Amino acid sequence: MVTIYDTEALEAIRRRTAVQPHRMKLFRNALFKNARDWDAALETLPENARADFARSVDFECLDLAERHDSEIDGASKLIFQTRDANLIESVVLRPKTGRTSVCVSSQVGCACYCSFCATGMMGFSRNLTTAEILDQVTQSNRVVRPEGRAIRNVVFMGMGEPLLNLDNVFAAVDALKAAPLFNLTGSRITVSTVGIPDAMNRFTSEFPDVQLALSLHSARQAARERLMPQARKYPLDELREALVAATARGKVMIEYLMLAGVNDREEDYLALENYLKGLSVHVNIIPFNEFAGGDLRGTPLPERKRFAARLKAAGFDVTLRYSLGSDIAAACGQLVQRKQKESVA
Ligand code: SF4
Known part of the structure; x- marks a missing residue:
């Protein structure tokens, strides 16, 4: 199976299924521009190609496990579960002045142990894959879409040290900039180290x-x-x-x-x-x-x-x-720790 972010592999499937380029564009727009669910996006493809796409493409690798909306400002914390049952956090920020942003995680836990950071106390489990990083953006877009918003900035300041997951973070940044996918300019992406x-x-x-x-x-x-x-x-x-x-x-x-x-x-x-x-x-x-x-x-x-x-x-x-989000445990890693404790109890 290929991920929805693998443009070359997707192009190969398009050729195999004889989907016209303009239908493919509609499909991509549905997913990345209009933040539709993947089954709704599939409906933009010709009927005879849908089953092949559904079988061949991995559309989503994270489950949205929890959502916490701040009552005092525009932040929402999203907790995602990976397929191997790890929890990671993303934070959607809706500043009054400025663009809607999402702060994404790049690792499960972190090996840097900064003393001011709740994630630093969790230890390191593993790097996130490129698809797991990008899925946070795709799903955050779906969260803000009903409000008439779109994610305009992506900030790598969530769980993990991005530059210790260099290959996957580089590939994620490439995808964020890619016109057929997220189409963000470099100035809308921040990587923190x-x-x-x-x-x-x-x-x-x-x-x-x-x-x-x-x-x-x-x-x-x-x-x-x-x-x-x-x-x-x-x-x-x-x-x-x-x-x-x-x-x-x-x-x-x-x-x-x-x-x-x-x-x-x-x-x-x-x-x-x-x-x-x-x-x-x-x-x-x-x-x-x-x-x-x-x-x-x-x-x-x-x-x-x-x-x-x-x-x-x-x-x-x-x-x-x-x-932002001080009422929803905004310290990086804090909500994940709480949820982990709940599931152990
Ligand atoms: S997540 Fe960031 S702040 Fe927290 S320990 Fe890792 S590098 Fe330090």
Whole structure:
């Protein structure tokens, strides 16, 4: 069986079943543009080809297990179950100003063990396949379609470190950009990383037009290692070289989660300003969603505002982010952990 995202294999089936190209286009539009169910999409094909397509094509590899809609903002958390009974999360975001986005997972669990992340506490199970990554986008599109919306941005910031699943993530980005499939421009796709220099270099040379985000969180080596064990492997000076190369191709998003007493003091600010000096970056100051099991606390909003204002005054592009979906356990991995516990109990 081939996946619905395998355009070459699908073309072979089209030829075999003698489906006209314009009918194939209708079929694709039904699935990817109009977010129809696969059985409704099949009806756009000639009747004599439907059984062959239904037999040969794997249309869906994830089951939507749960949906949690925020009552205070436009976020929806979707929990999907894979065929081997793993749970992963995607988050649909409907910001008041801006385009409807989905934040997708790239792995089941994560091997990076960031101390501020609920997923980091789950350990790593496996990489998601390209189809499992893309299915999150397809099904999120179906969720928002009845609202007259469409997914316009895809962000790889869910469970897992995308650049540790390089081949499948690269293939997923190709499919997201492909005209017969999702047809998104590179600027509508963001891949976020903890900072793996070699993989960042590969990513930026393969996809110079796709947005790269670096989870920096501290420009002091010791503080960064406390937050992100991967930082021991990839020290800040090595990371900066990759950042210089990446920013030569376009602006890089810098994610900075503000944590009380950890990365929000005077020395933290000065280290950050110095580290980013001269680079083409956009800094996102992010609030922390506290979760059970973590002992970190978020920096209060007035201090986050002051920190952001100083960066702005120093000449950086800065966005002060507000948490979306804080009433639906927005910390990455939190809902999956809860559901796993329920199924064990
Ligand atoms: S923040 Fe990202 S890279 Fe770090 S543990 Fe969580 S999912 Fe993994």
